[in-house]
Amino acid sequence: MAPAVQQGRLAAQAAEVLLGCIRAGEWPLGHKLPGETTLAAEIGVGRSTLREAIRELAGQGVLESRQGSGVFVISTDIAEDWDVVLRRVSVASVIEARVAIEAEAAALAAHRRTPSDLRAMRRALARRSGSHHSAEEFADVDMALHREVVAASHNEVLLELFDGFVPRVRVAMIEMLKLRPIHDYEADQAAHSALVEAIAERDPAAASECSRAHLTGVHRALS
Amino acid sequence: MAPAVQQGRLAAQAAEVLLGCIRAGEWPLGHKLPGETTLAAEIGVGRSTLREAIRELAGQGVLESRQGSGVFVISTDIAEDWDVVLRRVSVASVIEARVAIEAEAAALAAHRRTPSDLRAMRRALARRSGSHHSAEEFADVDMALHREVVAASHNEVLLELFDGFVPRVRVAMIEMLKLRPIHDYEADQAAHSALVEAIAERDPAAASECSRAHLTGVHRALS
DNA sequence: GCAACTCTACACCTCAGACAAGTTGGGTTC
């Protein structure tokens, strides 16, 4: 049991250690874990900290504690949450998936956009062109525009997928903006404007290409 | 805040109380909860017990605690399951999303496929061409081939998304096959073969187009 | 011999208090 715990909350690290033992097959399904005091000493954390780690895994449906009896493994593999997946994988993978979804959504939007969709996109575009004090603010108005485009596709699944990406992408975007601000702001805004115009003119190929080109640029900037 | 806690572990009861406040809208998304000491006193449990309750909800992805800052609501209700979303929306929406994911995955696969990927795809293709007794069996070998293609893109997010679609698509496909069997089986198999060959020859555009054409055909057949 | 009962050791559960580590906002200084 490697107590190689270094970063973040101790309780979270302890949970990782426990999960590692379970995944490694050291504690199979139904197995009873060592006692709290023993385990806490082995991992090198206090008893309450270990208890919090156990609670965290209990919340995920991995462990179950029975008073007077012990703590047991009730699921060897956790139903991996979507957010957890996205936090684990590389930003590059997420952006590639965004290309897939947004390029297709842009093409569909060019077919199906209503006047109301168009108004919403242009409003979002205007807000994006305004002055922004922080990276957070800029990320938000940018994501809002992209979301309007996906919404204009009138495909609920694509929109749901996009929304699933938002939190992860937002964090990555803010990080990037703080490290390396957009150098050519005009060109960036023009690219987004071109996307909206392609949709306005009902040109699926152009819309798809605009979206793809922009995201490919983001992909390059991040790698 | 009704401290009507009576049965089972106090920590679990406290978690229920917290979840109740969240569900009732008392603490909306992003809201900061009262301090641990305050909250513990209000609910009528010790601070460590309250902390375990918070950990339990954190494990479920409902709360997030930031040291020095506070505990925040990050999800107003348990993440709506993909299966639930996909059952609600139309098959057409799902297929459009499949086009987005699989066409992009096919293009990436054409870039990144390894010899091992290629072998797996050809094996799946061969199994698909064999004789099949039931619609269920055919649906399974078909999905297996499509999955191999997405896997060859070496993008974990796309693969995860595809897997999320599988159950819903499988049901729809079996339904369709029973109502209206594939009339030109040879052409259908040839289309899949062409997709694999395009990936084998590292032709992203062709691979993407094969995938898109095939799925568009399915889309048409269903509407 | 076997079943039922009792009891003890051990498990988790809860609490209280203390201190460490991090964040936030206001006041001070230049």
Next chain:
DNA sequence: GAACCCAACTTGTCTGAGGTGTAGAGTTGC
């Protein structure tokens, strides 16, 4: 007005003490 500093919070961690429930060993009665 901007940069800095500090104090008052916040959550994070540890310890020690009791409470409550379980399981198994030991005993008892048939």
